[in-house]
Amino acid sequence: MSRTHLLAATLLFASAAFPDDQPHPPAQLSVEKWFVGGWNCKGTELESGRAIVDTATFSMELGGFWLQEQISLVGASAKSRDLATVFIGWDGTQHVRYDFLVGGMARFTSNGFEGDTIVFAGERLLANGRKQSMKHTITKKGDRAFLSTFEVEGKIAFQETCSK
Secondary structure (H helix, E strand, C coil), X not given: CCHXXXXXXXXXXXXXXXXXXXXXXXXXXXXXXXXXXXXXXXXXXXXXXXXXXXXXXXXXXXXXXXXXXXXXXXXXXXXCCEEEEXXXXXXXXXXXXXXXXXXXXXXXXXXXXXXXXXXXXXEEEECCCCEEEEEEEEEECCCCEEEEEEEECCEEEEEEEEXX
C-alpha cells in the first residue's frame, strides 16, 4: 500500500469513527492540565549521591486526550540528552501512563490525585528483558512546584523538585 493510500485510509477511518461530533477528552484528564508548561528539575540519585538536573516539558496532545512529557538532561556530556517521553491518558477507569525511556519502557496506572499527591505504580521493562516494579509519587508544592520521587523495587532511586 502506498503512503498516499495509507493516508487516505487513515483519514477515511477517522472521519467514519467520528462522523458528526468530535470526541471530547474525559473530565478526568483535567488534572493532567496542571502540569502543562516547562519545568526545571533538580534532585539527587540517592544510591550514588549524584546530582540530577533536567527539564520537563508538558503539553496536551492528540486532541487533549494525552498529556505528553519530554524529559531532557541539562548540561549532560552524554550523546543523547533525552531521557524519556511520557504519555498519560485515561482508559475509562484509571489514569494510564507509558514511559519510553533510554534503555527500556514502563507502564503505570493511578487513581488520580488524592489531595496534593498522585501515585503511579507499575512495571519497567529494560532492554535486556528484565522487569522491575516501580512507583512514582508526585506531590504538588504550591501552584508552581512539585516533588517527584521514583522508587524501584521498593527503594527510593531518586528524588527531585521541579518548578516553573
